[in-house]
Structure formats: structure tokens, C-alpha cells
Amino acid sequence: MATRRISSLFSRSLGRYSTFGKRISSYSTSAAYDVPINPPVQINYTKLLINGEFVDAASGKTFPTFDPRTGDVIAHISEADAEDVNRAVSAARKAFDEGPWPKMSAHDRSRIMLKFVDLLEKHSEELAALETWDNGKTYAKATTDDLPLTIRIFRYYAGWADKIHGLTVPADGLYHVHTLHEPIGVAGQIIPWNFPLLMFAWKVAPALACGNTVVLKTAEQTPLSALYASKLLHEAGLPQGVLNVLSGYGPVVGAPLASHIDVDKLAFTGSTDTGKAVVKLAAKSNLKPVTLELGGKSPFIVFQDADVDKAIEDAHFALFYNQGQCCTAGSRTFVHESIYDDFVEKSRELALKRVVGDPFKKGVEQGPQIDAEQFEKILKYIKIGIESGARLEAGGERFGSKGYYIQPTVFSDVQDDMLIAKDEIFGPVQSISKFRDINEVIQRANATQYGLAAGVYTKALDTANTMTRALRVGTVWVNCYDVFDASIPFGGYKMSGNGREKGMYGLSNYLQVKSVITPLKNPAWL
Structure with missing residues (x-):
């Protein structure tokens, strides 16, 4: 979302008059308004992604995602519920406890993420079209802002994967003390509809770089780009169960995910009121830490x-x-x-x-x-x-x-x-x-x-x-506004949330610190 100056190249003549103290105006119009352009992309992924496979919801239900240009249905998406949350969390739990991802060398995790970045670049036009079709943002901004920033986020955190390390700590007494920075486990993530693909990146990239597994809930209004990107991640070599993607509604997907006892960490972006509810649900289950980016x-x-x-x-x-x-x-x-x-x-x-x-x-x-x-x-x-x-x-x-x-x-x-x-x-x-x-x-x-x-x-x-x-x-x-970069931390004070995303600060959301203390038996050389 790097700042861009607003162009007036496409402006039209102004018309105005005053009545009852209000200023009524005529507006620039687009000739394409009444005849929407058909998006140049196919809808291939509409199911839930669980344990590396696209599957139907346990209930068999689907829900529509709409084209905001017309109100018409784009596609019908598998509608997850609590049973699907259990299936996805179970897959993520097994992938973390038994699978290769957290045990894999950091270099290999980075390599898979960088391969995914190459695929994002290769398929950027399709992803931008999906983002515009499902969300309504301009295709120009999707291609110049959303996709480049998504790519930048994943490339940035791929670079961090093999640079996460602890410290040697001086301590009183005859002890050697060091810290380990370890993945926190299964991360539950809930993203909003206004920047679907970019928020997917903000959440998923640091979690994967740290060696966690993920269960991500898309916004029900905009599920398409996250499903497409998740397929590309598996094409890049992501192991089964490491990333699971559920589509559906907050009360039947978001709430069970937030309160699930096998979810070790929760990250949420959305409204302040929903953020309050998410914190309560997380506290009732296992006191999982919660990162909030709110209104x-x-x-x-x-x-x-x-x-x-x-x-x-x-x-x-x-x-x-x-x-x-x-x-x-x-x-x-x-x-x-x-x-x-x-x-x-x-x-x-x-x-x-x-x-x-x-x-x-x-x-x-x-x-x-x-x-x-x-x-x-x-x-x-x-x-x-x-x-x-x-x-x-x-x-x-x-x-x-x-x-x-x-x-x-x-x-x-x-x-x-x-x-x-x-x-x-x-x-x-x-x-x-x-x-x-x-x-x-x-x-x-x-x-x-x-x-x-x-x-x-x-x-x-x-x-x-x-x-x-x-x-x-x-x-x-x-003297500027909305200047964003993968390295710049982002988050709020007061009711705008807690924690920080992006930059090195974003890593701390998905790591635990372990202190290791070992006695020094022969201190003569010290």
C-alpha cells in the first residue's frame, strides 16, 4: 500500500449547484459501469483445504460468494463448521507434533517459501483478478499494490527463516545460560475481507517461517484468493497439514477455532467488537496468546x-x-x-x-x-x-x-x-x-x-x-500516508488491538522463548 499520488488524468468536468444548504454535484463515471468486464480467470478452488487436500465440508453445505459489481454469485464455496475446524486442527496438530515442518532445517523451510514466491509472481495476474472480482478493489491497485506487497512479505519472511536464533545470557553463578526461540505450535488465524491476499501473507508468512502449522479462516465475503494461493504453496512443496484453510461464517468457524484447546496461538484482524469476543473465547479454552489488529x-x-x-x-x-x-x-x-x-x-x-x-x-x-x-x-x-x-x-x-x-x-x-x-x-x-x-x-x-x-x-x-x-x-x-513495507511493524494502541505484525516484531507472535541453564563443573579456565 505504498503511497501514490491521485491522478486527475481521467477527470471529467464538474457540475454543481446549492440547495437547502447542501452542495449537490455531478460525478465522473466509468463507461464500463453498466457492462461489467468478465474477469480473465477461472474459479478452480472452492473447497476446504485440510491436510493438503481440497475436500467438501463435513455437512456438505456451501455458501455463495458474490461479485460486488453486480450482486451476482461468483461461485459456491464449501461451508465449514465446528466439525471441519476439528478436522483441520487435528491435521495441523499432527503436522506439528509428528511432521517434518518444525523439524526441517530452516534453510529448507526458506527454500520452499521462496519457491512459493516464484509461483506467486508467475500467477500474479490470476490472483489480482480474483482479488478484484471477489472484493471490488480496482484491478490496477490489485496488480500494483496487493500482489507486490504479498510477494514482498513472503520473500521477507523466507529470508528470516534461517536467522531466528536465541542468545547466550550472562548470569550470576557458575552456569552456562542460553535461550532457544521455538515455534509456538498450531496457529489459528482469522483474516478480513478488505485485503484478503495481503492479510493472508501478513498472517501465514511469519508463522511458517518460524516453523508453526496453521489453520486459517478466510472472510466469508472473499475466500477465493487465499484458496488459490494455498494451492500454490503446496505446489511449492509445503508438507500436508502445515496449512489448512477453512471458509465459512464467524459463529460456526471463527468461534470454534478461537476456543479450540489444541490451537496454541490466535491471530485476528477485524472489527473491535469481534476482537473482544475472540479474546474471551481464547481465554476460556487454554489461555492461548492472541494478537489483534482491529479498527x-x-x-x-x-x-x-x-x-x-x-x-x-x-x-x-x-x-x-x-x-x-x-x-x-x-x-x-x-x-x-x-x-x-x-x-x-x-x-x-x-x-x-x-x-x-x-x-x-x-x-x-x-x-x-x-x-x-x-x-x-x-x-x-x-x-x-x-x-x-x-x-x-x-x-x-x-x-x-x-x-x-x-x-x-x-x-x-x-x-x-x-x-x-x-x-x-x-x-x-x-x-x-x-x-x-x-x-x-x-x-x-x-x-x-x-x-x-x-x-x-x-x-x-x-x-x-x-x-x-x-x-x-x-x-x-x-508528510506521507499509508506507506507500508514488510519490514515496518504495524499495530495499534488502545482499542485498535495489541501486538505488532510485519518486520522482526511479527516473528515474536509465533515463537516461544526457552531458557536453558547448564552448570559449569570446572570453572578454572574462566
């Missing part, structure tokens, strides 16, 4: 000395990227009062230029929301924003008549007590507020249950240093 309501703060045009462009990107379906979305835009009016007007114009349409069409910047539920939720928040007195600058309605498209929406005069300023909307809705001074904006930025990320735009080093220390968040971007 966000990230402040995007622009000071009067900032490069305003760049800040406007980056604020647009920070909110509207991936249809606004990002946990790090800069969804609370704070702008200094001296530049506020200009910032709002240019943000409005940029939203009007944004090209909405079929995500497979070249030049489209915004595809549909993930599903009907999210679509309705976003429209409800927009209505609440209007009713609460925020000024609607652009958008506010669905786009087109088919699929789950929403106009890029901009609100100004947003007050901190409004729901659109407090709740995570997870959609293309930008909320802009003004502030007077640094102390005020620090207090307001931190006055939230979330603490995932923040953006700070200023040319003053002292201001930047003050803000990076004062903000209670896991990541602060200064």
Missing part, C-alpha cells in the same frame, strides 16, 4: 505551514483508497483554520473528479463496496451526518443502479461529537474539521477509543517531533 479512526492533521496541495491529495488518498475500506483510513481530517476553506473546496473538487465504475476498467479509481450490508451501513452513516448538521460538500448517494457503488462523499464542519467523527464508517466518506492550535488538535486527535495510525503534515521539525510523541497511535506518517 481505527485515524486523524489526518494538516498544519498551516504544510504543503497544502500535497496534503489535500494525500488526505484524499488516505480516505478513499480501497473504497475507504482501510483500517488506517484517515477518516478524521483536522485542518488548521487559516487554510481550512481552501482545503475543503479543493478536497471537494478532487472527490468530484474521482472515477467510479467497474474495477476491471483502466482508469477507474473506485470500485464497489464489498457487499450489501456494508453498502447500507455507509449510506446510513451519510444520512446521519447530514441530519447531525455536517455540511455535505460532495456525494452522499449511491452511484448507479446496480452493484454496491457509493459516490465519493465529503463532509465539512464536522464536530467531534457527531457519529461520523466517532465511528469507523469503513467507506468513502471524508470528514473535515478545523482546529486552532497544536495543543487543541493533540487533545482532539487522542479523544477516541482507537489508536491505529495518524498522519501529520507540517514543514516544522519541532511540530513533527511533538506530534509523533504526543499521538497515542501505533504508526505516525509525517
Whole structure:
């Protein structure tokens, strides 16, 4: 998700008029909207992956996964339940206790992961098409962002596999002390729908590099890319039972996985409310450690000395990227009062230029929301924003008549007590507020249950240093936004979760530390 500047090459002329205090606008459109492009990929993997084989659910049930461009069914996926969780965990347990993966040399584990990276590169176009078809993100971004970052994550952790080691520890007395860093065992992993393949990488790559086995639950909205990638992993030589993939619904798959006594570690990315439930389930079973990456309501703060045009462009990107379906979305835009009016007007114009349409069409910047539920939720928040007195600058309605498209929406005069300023909307809705001074904006930025990320735009080093220390968040971007790399740790403060993913910090989620103490019988040489 490396930062990219928003292009206006595909912009259309603007139309606007005012009525009842609201600014109504005409939007850029994609000619492909009414005639969706057929994705250039076949659906080959729709079953559960257990012990190295694609199998039907024990119940025989399936569920549909939908094309968010149209609402039509793409494919029917095997629907797992608690019995399938038991089957998958049993396979992972046996693969860890008896199989070759944790006992294999770290070099050989790395070699298999690197072979998988080669296969990801070979099949990147098919994977990107699956990601767009199942999720609605633009094919352009799937190919330039999601796939390269997925490849980068697996290559990065493949490089770590043979560099995980303990320490020699000085201790009082005549003892030799060293530590071993050992795999934790069976890792249960639950991933979200907004970046299906990338979140697969964030979870699976470090777990495998450390020698663990995995049972992974896909989001029911977006199972296709993880199933395809898992097939490639086995083609690369991953032993049976090391990676098991289940598709289905949270109450009947996620809950049994979180509470399973033979799961040694749990990692979850999703909503804060679900994260709370996951922790309770894990605690009731075996007190397994839980890593959580949860919601966000990230402040995007622009000071009067900032490069305003760049800040406007980056604020647009920070909110509207991936249809606004990002946990790090800069969804609370704070702008200094001296530049506020200009910032709002240019943000409005940029939203009007944004090209909405079929995500497979070249030049489209915004595809549909993930599903009907999210679509309705976003429209409800927009209505609440209007009713609460925020000024609607652009958008506010669905786009087109088919699929789950929403106009890029901009609100100004947003007050901190409004729901659109407090709740995570997870959609293309930008909320802009003004502030007077640094102390005020620090207090307001931190006055939230979330603490995932923040953006700070200023040319003053002292201001930047003050803000990076004062903000209670896991990541602060200064004069940039959404810059990600495999080596950069990621996670939140407060209700945005605990633990860190990516980088060397991500390894600690899947390792246990063992201390080994041996007496020194003949210390004369010391």
C-alpha cells in the first residue's frame, strides 16, 4: 500500500449547484459501469483445504460468494463448521507434533517459501483478478499494490527463516545460560475481507517461517484468493497439514477455532467488537496468546505551514483508497483554520473528479463496496451526518443502479461529537474539521477509543517531533500516508488491538522463548 499520488488524468468536468444548504454535484463515471468486464480467470478452488487436500465440508453445505459489481454469485464455496475446524486442527496438530515442518532445517523451510514466491509472481495476474472480482478493489491497485506487497512479505519472511536464533545470557553463578526461540505450535488465524491476499501473507508468512502449522479462516465475503494461493504453496512443496484453510461464517468457524484447546496461538484482524469476543473465547479454552489488529479512526492533521496541495491529495488518498475500506483510513481530517476553506473546496473538487465504475476498467479509481450490508451501513452513516448538521460538500448517494457503488462523499464542519467523527464508517466518506492550535488538535486527535495510525503534515521539525510523541497511535506518517513495507511493524494502541505484525516484531507472535541453564563443573579456565 505504498503511497501514490491521485491522478486527475481521467477527470471529467464538474457540475454543481446549492440547495437547502447542501452542495449537490455531478460525478465522473466509468463507461464500463453498466457492462461489467468478465474477469480473465477461472474459479478452480472452492473447497476446504485440510491436510493438503481440497475436500467438501463435513455437512456438505456451501455458501455463495458474490461479485460486488453486480450482486451476482461468483461461485459456491464449501461451508465449514465446528466439525471441519476439528478436522483441520487435528491435521495441523499432527503436522506439528509428528511432521517434518518444525523439524526441517530452516534453510529448507526458506527454500520452499521462496519457491512459493516464484509461483506467486508467475500467477500474479490470476490472483489480482480474483482479488478484484471477489472484493471490488480496482484491478490496477490489485496488480500494483496487493500482489507486490504479498510477494514482498513472503520473500521477507523466507529470508528470516534461517536467522531466528536465541542468545547466550550472562548470569550470576557458575552456569552456562542460553535461550532457544521455538515455534509456538498450531496457529489459528482469522483474516478480513478488505485485503484478503495481503492479510493472508501478513498472517501465514511469519508463522511458517518460524516453523508453526496453521489453520486459517478466510472472510466469508472473499475466500477465493487465499484458496488459490494455498494451492500454490503446496505446489511449492509445503508438507500436508502445515496449512489448512477453512471458509465459512464467524459463529460456526471463527468461534470454534478461537476456543479450540489444541490451537496454541490466535491471530485476528477485524472489527473491535469481534476482537473482544475472540479474546474471551481464547481465554476460556487454554489461555492461548492472541494478537489483534482491529479498527481505527485515524486523524489526518494538516498544519498551516504544510504543503497544502500535497496534503489535500494525500488526505484524499488516505480516505478513499480501497473504497475507504482501510483500517488506517484517515477518516478524521483536522485542518488548521487559516487554510481550512481552501482545503475543503479543493478536497471537494478532487472527490468530484474521482472515477467510479467497474474495477476491471483502466482508469477507474473506485470500485464497489464489498457487499450489501456494508453498502447500507455507509449510506446510513451519510444520512446521519447530514441530519447531525455536517455540511455535505460532495456525494452522499449511491452511484448507479446496480452493484454496491457509493459516490465519493465529503463532509465539512464536522464536530467531534457527531457519529461520523466517532465511528469507523469503513467507506468513502471524508470528514473535515478545523482546529486552532497544536495543543487543541493533540487533545482532539487522542479523544477516541482507537489508536491505529495518524498522519501529520507540517514543514516544522519541532511540530513533527511533538506530534509523533504526543499521538497515542501505533504508526505516525509525517508528510506521507499509508506507506507500508514488510519490514515496518504495524499495530495499534488502545482499542485498535495489541501486538505488532510485519518486520522482526511479527516473528515474536509465533515463537516461544526457552531458557536453558547448564552448570559449569570446572570453572578454572574462566
